Amino acid sequence: xxxxxxxxxxxxxxxxxxxxxxxxxxxxxxxxxxxxxxxxxxxxxxxxxxxxxxxxxxxxxxxxxxxxxxxxxxxxxxxxxxxxxxxxxxxxxxxxxxxxxxxxxxxxxxxxxxxxxxxxxxxxxxxxxxxxxxxxxxxxxxxxxxxxxxxxxxxxxxxxxxxxxxxxxxxxxxxxxxxxxxxxxxxxxxxxxxxxxxxxxxxxxxxxxxxxxxxxxxxxxxxxxxxxxxxxxxxxxxxxxxxxxxxxxxxxxxxxxxxxxxxxxxxxxxxxxxxxxxxxxxxxxxxxxxxxxxxxxxxxxxx
Amino acid sequence: xxxxxxxxxxxxxxxxxxxxxxxxxxxxxxxxxxxxxxxxxxxxxxxxxxxxxxxxxxxxxxxxxxxxxxxxxxxxxxxxxxxxxxxxxxxxxxxxxxxxxxxxxxxxxxxxxxxxxxxxxxxxxxxxxxxxxxxxxxxxxxxxxxxxxxxxxxxxxxxxxxxxxxxxxxxxxxxxxxxxxxxxxxxxxxxxxxxxxxxxxxxxxxxxxxxxxxxxxxxxxxxxxxxxxxxxxxxxxxxxxxxxxxxxxxxxxxxxxxxxxxxxxxxxxxxxxxxxxxxxxxxxxxxxxxxxxxxxxxxxxxxxxxxxxxxxxxxxxxx
Numbered sequence: 269x270x271x272x273x274x275x276x277x278x279x280x281x282x283x284x285x286x287x288x289x290x291x292x293x294x295x296x297x298x299x300x301x302x303x304x305x306x307x308x309x310x311x312x313x314x315x316x317x318x319x320x321x322x323x324x325x326x327x328x329x330x331x332x333x334x335x336x337x338x339x340x341x342x343x344x345x346x347x348x349x350x351x352x353x354x355x356x357x358x359x360x361x362x363x364x365x366x367x368x369x370x371x372x373x374x375x376x377x378x379x380x381x382x383x384x385x386x387x388x389x390x391x392x393x394x395x396x397x398x399x400x401x402x403x404x405x406x407x408x409x410x411x412x413x414x415x416x417x418x419x420x421x422x423x424x425x426x427x428x429x430x431x432x433x434x435x436x437x438x439x440x441x442x443x444x445x446x447x448x449x450x451x452x453x454x455x456x457x458x459x460x461x462x463x464x465x466x467x468x469x470x471x472x473x474x475x476x477x478x479x480x481x482x483x484x485x486x487x488x489x490x491x492x493x494x495x496x497x498x499x500x501x502x503x504x505x506x507x508x509x510x511x512x513x514x515x516x517x518x519x520x521x522x523x524x525x526x527x528x529x530x531x532x533x534x535x536x537x538x539x540x541x542x543x544x545x546x547x548x549x550x551x552x553x554x555x556x557x558x559x560x561x562x563x564x565x566x567x568x569x570x571x
Numbered sequence: 572x573x574x575x576x577x578x579x580x581x582x583x584x585x586x587x588x589x590x591x592x593x594x595x596x597x598x599x600x601x602x603x604x605x606x607x608x609x610x611x612x613x614x615x616x617x618x619x620x621x622x623x624x625x626x627x628x629x630x631x632x633x634x635x636x637x638x639x640x641x642x643x644x645x646x647x648x649x650x651x652x653x654x655x656x657x658x659x660x661x662x663x664x665x666x667x668x669x670x671x672x673x674x675x676x677x678x679x680x681x682x683x684x685x686x687x688x689x690x691x692x693x694x695x696x697x698x699x700x701x702x703x704x705x706x707x708x709x710x711x712x713x714x715x716x717x718x719x720x721x722x723x724x725x726x727x728x729x730x731x732x733x734x735x736x737x738x739x740x741x742x743x744x745x746x747x748x749x750x751x752x753x754x755x756x757x758x759x760x761x762x763x764x765x766x767x768x769x770x771x772x773x774x775x776x777x778x779x780x781x782x783x784x785x786x787x788x789x790x791x792x793x794x795x796x797x798x799x800x801x802x803x804x805x806x807x808x809x810x811x812x813x814x815x816x817x818x819x820x821x822x823x824x825x826x827x828x829x830x831x832x833x834x835x836x837x838x839x840x841x842x843x844x845x846x847x848x849x850x851x852x853x854x855x856x857x858x859x860x861x862x863x864x865x866x867x868x869x870x871x872x873x874x875x876x877x878x879x880x881x882x883x884x885x886x887x888x889x890x
Contacts, residue, residue, distance in 0.1 A: 275676060277769025287669040292688055295737040299703035300695075306706050372589050375582065390844055395593050397840040399798045401817050402833040406596035408821075409603055409830070416599055446592070499694075507696025510800040510814075514821050524698050524801070531805065537706055544699045555694055 300548075307542035328542030347526065354523040355550060358506040361444045362498050365452040368445070369497070373456035374486065378465060389457075396450045404443045404514035411439035411515075435517040443515040448504045452497040459493025460486065495562035503551050523547060601837060604830035623831040642828065648816035651728060652797055655812060658732040659739055659796040660789050666736070667743025667788055668781065671751055690745070692738035697801030704734035704806050727808035734806040735796050742795060743788035750784035 273281045308324045332347055376388050395403065410416050411433035421427040433439045463486060471481040487494070512522035527547065531540030559565070607620040670689050677685055692700065712724025723729050754777075762772045778785075800814040807815055820829055 272673075272676060275769070276773065279770055280773050283665075284669040284673055287666045288673060291666045291670065291737075291740055295704075295733060295740070296688065296692055299700075299707040299737075302707045302710065303699075303703040368589070371582075371585060375586065379582075390848060391590065392593070394840055394844050395597060397794065397843070398597065398833065398836055399800075399814060399817070401800060401814060401821060402600075402829070402836065403596070405817075405821055405829055405833065406600035409600050410596055416603075446596070449593075503694060503696065507698060507801065509698055509804065510818065513818055524696070527698055527702070528804070531702060537702075537709075540702060541706060544696075544702050547696055548699050551694060551696055 303541045304545060306538050307545045309538050311536045311538045328539045329546075331539065332543065332546060350521045350526055351523050351546070353520075354506060357441065357444070358502050361441065361505045362452075362502045364445055365449055365501050366494065366498060369449060369452045369456055373453050373460055373493075376453075377457050377460035378463065378468070392450060392453060400447055400510045401514060403446060404511045407439055407443040407446060408434075408514055411442070432517075434515065435519075437517060437520055440512065440515045440517070440520065443511045444505050444508060447508065447511050448501045451500040451504065455493040455496035455500070456490060457493075459490040459496075463489045491562045492564050495558045495564045499555055499558045502554055506551060506554075507547065597833075597837060600830050601834045603827055604834045606827065608827070623827045624835075644811065644816050645813065645832070648811045648813040651810055652813040655728060655731050655735070655803075656793045656796040658728075659735045660792045662732065662736045663740040663743050663792045664785060664789050666740040667745075668747050668785070670740070670744045671747030672777070674748060675751055675754075690741055692741045695738065697738070697799070698805060700737050701734050701802035701805030704730050704737070704802075705808070708733075725808065727806065727810035730806040730808065731803050731810075731812070734802045735799055738802070739792045739795050742791050746788040746791065747781065747784050750781060754780060 275281075276284065307328055308326065310323070310325055310327060332344060332351075334344055376385055380388060408415070412418070413430050413432060413434075415433075417433070418427070418430040422430065467485055468481060471485055476484070507524060508522065509524040509528065512520075512525055516522060516525070523543070524547070527540050527543045530536050530543060604623055605619050605621070607618050607623075670685075674682065674685060674689070708724040708730055712721040715721045715724065758776055758780075759772050762776055763769075767775070798814065800818060803812055804815055804818065811819075817829065817832070820826065
């Protein structure tokens with residue numbers, strides 16, 4: 269500690285310490301810990317907090333698993349269903365994004381000329397400077413009942429009646445895939461860029477097929493990028509709120525919307541906290557799983 | 572050879588489809604902003620108009636659909652968003668910088684812990700960060716009783732700045748870490764040996780070296796804050812930002828005024844991108860010229876040295 273002060277001088281050291289403590293303790297650690305604490309407490313009006321009723325309880329987690337005490341079902345099928353749907357869809361979106369982006373990332377990193385590379389990267393970034401809500405809105409214009417796709421298909425005579433893409437969740441899946449595609453491309457591109465082109469040529473000269481080259485050389489080389497891209501896309505999709513708000517049908521719920529409902533409409537903050545903790549635990553578990561599968565460190569995942 | 576040809580065609584097609592997927596929705600949305608119909612669409616094209624940018628339209632059922640220029644909510648939201656973004660930039664850039672510098676000074680075990688903690692917020696879902704900020708500050712406000720603390724704890728703008736700073740600082744941190752990895756510490760040591768104080772070293776060497784990172788992290792922080800929805804929607808409480816206004820509008824029903832807003836944002840983005848590319852090209856040219864000039868100078872000075880060496884060899888005939 270004294271070495272630290274000696275190295276930076278007292279003024280700067282104090283500044284560093286204040287900034288870092290403020291961030292790590294007051295912005296990251298305490299809010300999360302307090303939320304964790306709140307999720308184990310009953311939902312009380314502010315005046316009763318800290319009183320005799322304010323004891324630790326598992327009601328909110330029980331509610332997630334078994335449902336409210338008045339319901340007849342053995343389990344809380346609605347909430348668990350929403351949760352499983354959300355996670356399943358997020359995994360699906362991640363896989364689609366990975367398959368969709370891999371050829372593009374490979375093309376930009378290895379096949380395109382340097383000038384084309386720069387232009388393509390710029391072209392990739394531009395759509396992502398535009399608000400996620402507005403991008404979802406663009407998808408909604410395409411898929412709405414009187415939207416562009418329906419009108420086009422009807423005029424061409426391919427459809428007899430408008431298809432409700434929003435109720436079929438086509439719009440939601442398209443929007444979610446669209447929303448975070450950049451976060452898949454960039455890690456992949458960064459990883460593939462460092463691949464030595466000579467290796468590809470050597471493989472070709474030795475008679476390996478394109479598919480085999482990719483499976484044995486390119487993909488192993490890009491594994492850090494794959495892990496990083498998949499993690500980011502999964503986390504953001506599972507935790508997405510803007511896209512589901514715009515694109516989900518009235519009878520489809522995203523888990524974050526459920527949290528929002530407990531929190532803002534039902535004013536049950538501790539249950540909202542408990543559901544947030546569930547989402548948080550799943551997200552962190554997914555990161556750890558990816559680190560385990562791809563044998564990468566956390567520093568390689570978040571870049 | 573033919574297989575190569577088909578491969579090329581296939582690849583070209585794939586890339587076109589990909590970029591069509593990226594840009595198609597945005598282009599169609601921009602076009603719908605100019606159709607006077609109440610529902611954003613292209614095919615029953617009523618007539619070309621700017622009404623969604625100006626005053627809007629009175630719908631057939633008498634409901635007033637405001638255009639961009641007439642929408643007060645949007646204007647208030649925009650100002651709040653800008654204010655929050657500025658607050659987030661002023662907090663998160665210094666925090667990210669301090670954390671990155673300190674990371675270079677701690678060692679082994681502590682370093683891993685510190686790094687993991689610093690990047691944690693990126694792995695938290697945005698809604699979780701928003702909720703945790705609100706519940707904590709509500710508690711603080713309750714305990715604080717009347718007065719400034721209680722007011723701050725229930726102020727949506729203040730909470731949003733704190734919540735966004737929590738994870739945007741990590742973005743800044745990562746940018747600074749990348750820049751610091753290439754820092755040559757001998758510069759600092761040299762300055763200290765020559766009698767500079769630590770504060771002077773920091774202000775005169777480290778800060779100028781970090782300037783590009785400060786710039787880019789400020790831009791990233793500003794953009795990230797400006798478009799954030801997931802955290803903001805919880806922490807903003809009774810206030811409204813641009814994104815929450817847009818979300819409310821989209822949920823109420825889709826109006827071409829939103830297309831008009833999107834069109835304005837797309838145009839601004841395109842201009843920014845073109846300017847960025849232009850400046851980068853110019854800077855690259857300047858750099859290339861500079862390095863050419865430097866090389867020329869070095870070569871010529873080498874030649875001078877060689878010539879001077881020759882000049883100092885005395886002709887044998889003198890001896």
